[in-house]
Amino acid sequence: MRLNTVIPNFEAQTTQGPIEFYKWQGNSWVVLFSHPADFTPVCTTELGRIAVHAPEFSKRNVKLLAHSCDALQDHVDWVNDIKSYCRDIPGDFPYPIISDHDRTLAVKLDMIDEENRKNPDFALTVRALYIISPDHRLRLSFLYPASTGRNVDEILRVIDSLQLVDRVPEIATPANWVPGDKVMILPTVPEEDLPKLFPGGVDKVTMPSGQVYVRTTTDY
Structure with missing residues (x-):
């Protein structure tokens, strides 16, 4: 599943x-x-923490959809366990x-471990996480x-980044960025366009190479 692939309808x-x-x-x-x-155990903590943070996803116009190759009734029973373990899940x-259960969707969406993908008895889904924009495109994947559980704060952080750069396509977010931090102005943005695009100001970093390619702003 390459970035910008259109997720097929199913x-x-x-x-x-x-x-x-x-x-x-929808949109x-x-x-x-x-x-x-x-x-x-690890999955129980993941689905529980994502459920606890559901209001934060909703604020960002994000819907949540989990997937597993287990039977529907197992899911229903497991949800009761998750709610019992994560007692701070609000409401339903x-x-x-x-x-x-037949792994059709897991194969279509490339969620199967390579080592065991041809063995239906062992071909468990990996912890694949796809962030999909309203035009059905894969914008980011983890x-x-x-053996390793996800970090819900990081999922929210990258959604904030994706939505920000969609709104302001002249920027990118640097390492460890969180909302409110400085963002990077793309090198493709001409110098003469900066005052119009970022009237609140731009900071420029002098590099030993003499090239001015690190330009930052909080005006976004």
């Missing part, structure tokens, strides 16, 4: 009823994430979990091994 059964992906997505962003199996469980 139909699926979920813990909140059947969905057709494009219709379900929202989507975080689609797979996990290796139900009733597993906030997002659907896809049941993909691929974690089964």
